[in-house]
Amino acid sequence: MALLTVKNLTKKFGGLVAVHDMTFDIEPGEIVGLIGPNGAGKTTLFNLISGIVHADQGSLMLAGKSLIGMRPCHRSRAGIGRTxxxxxxxxxxxxxxxxxxxxxxxxxxxxxxxxxxxxxxxxxxxxxxxxxxxxxxxxxxxxxxxxxxxxxxPKLLLLDEVLAGLNPTEVAENLPLIRQLRDTGVTILFIEHLMDAMMAVAERVLVMDQGALICCGTPREVTSDECVIKAYLGEEDPQC
Ligand SMILES: Nc1ncnc2c1ncn2[C@@H]1O[C@H](COP(=O)(O)OP(=O)(O)OP(=O)(O)O)[C@@H](O)[C@H]1O
Ligand SMILES: [Mg+2]
Structure with a gap:
């Protein structure tokens, strides 16, 4: 059974759709990266999973149990940790x-x-x-x-840019920690803008753009995906 199951999750702030119809699973023991341009909705997704903001639509389950309607402290007790x-x-x-x-x-x-x-x-x-x-x-x-x-x-640890602002030596020192944490039995979903770091530790990467999940795959697959490259370069592509 998946540790985290996200189905059709949507959050709007007024007219802005910060998270749009997101669907994905995270398996126990995975290290999953979450990337996307600034304002893509990554932190809002963490806020939805940890219960700081409530979803307008969709479902969220931890090990098969619904989190919808649960307060952040109860989600923490259920096994969701975040930075x-x-x-x-x-x-x-x-x-x-x-x-x-x-x-x-x-x-x-x-x-x-x-x-x-x-x-x-x-x-x-x-x-x-x-x-x-x-x-x-x-x-x-x-x-x-x-x-x-x-x-x-936590069973599931959500890390929001824990390497941002660090110098290259500090990044190199902190990267192995992510793997060590997983090896203690914690499943990890981490947001990071540093592509080298993402390539080094993520087993699977989710890519968000304008609230939506636009790609999911190995680090190599997502970094060569045309929709992902266009999202980062800011070009519109009707195919994406
Ligand atoms: N509480 C809020 N009220 C209104 N708008 C919000 C709120 N939280 C986030 N937003 C908006 O939702 C969008 C997504 O923001 P979010 O912080 O999730 O992006 P992000 O992908 O984490 O970006 P960054 O990489 O810059 O951290 C942005 O346009 C942001 O301004
Ligand atoms: Mg953010």
Whole structure:
């Protein structure tokens, strides 16, 4: 059974169709990339899956159970974790930032502290546990964002541009983490503009343009697809 099933999902903001009739599945254990030009609707799709905005039409299922009508906190408990495109840590130290989401899985603060510390170790952030996120680099703050999502123990992890703004060395250091996370049993859907990164880790890529899914395939297939090339170059093609 697919882990995530999206059928005919549509979201309009006034006259703007941000997500238009999207249908796709994600299988357990996959690493799927989501690409598309600015404003294509990628973050809105994440907002729909995590429940921050509600769909106008269509269905969404996690392991066969409908998510429609469920609040974001209940979707988190059901196994959907996400990061935000704009990183906004709480005004607390790094460990406490990760303990807050860990407390959605246990009421015991010492268990939450231990779980948060384990996540920080996995993310290579343990040495910064008592530091304020404001004093860390963007690359480290993006890792905290991933750590916070992981602390909710997701089955499906939605990563929204976690490599954006990092220098090439930082990108190279962070890329293997995506595979490591999957190897711990987490299924990953990640938005990324960096094509090299997408080619290196995604097993399958979904391409959105103007709210619609215009292509789906291996990284090699989508980067040589004419509709995808035209979407990025901004040309109209009646065939696409
Ligand atoms: N809450 C909202 N209210 C009104 N319009 C919105 C809202 N959220 C998104 N939009 C619009 O929906 C469209 C899709 O936006 P979205 O943020 O999903 O794109 P994106 O693919 O994530 O772009 P980027 O690559 O720049 O992050 C844009 O035109 C955006 O202005
Ligand atoms: Mg976005």
């Amino acid at each position: 935000f495109q704009v990183v906004r840590p709480f005004d607390m130290n790094v460990l406490e930032n990760v303990m807050v989401p860990a407390l959605t899985r246990t009421r015991d603060t010492s268990k939450a502290r231990k779980a948060a510390m384990e996540v920080l170790e996995m993310m290579g952030l343990a040495e910064f546990a008592t530091r304020s996120p404001g004093n860390l680099t963007l690359a480290q703050r993006k890792r905290i964002e991933v750590a916070r999502a992981l602390a909710t123990q």
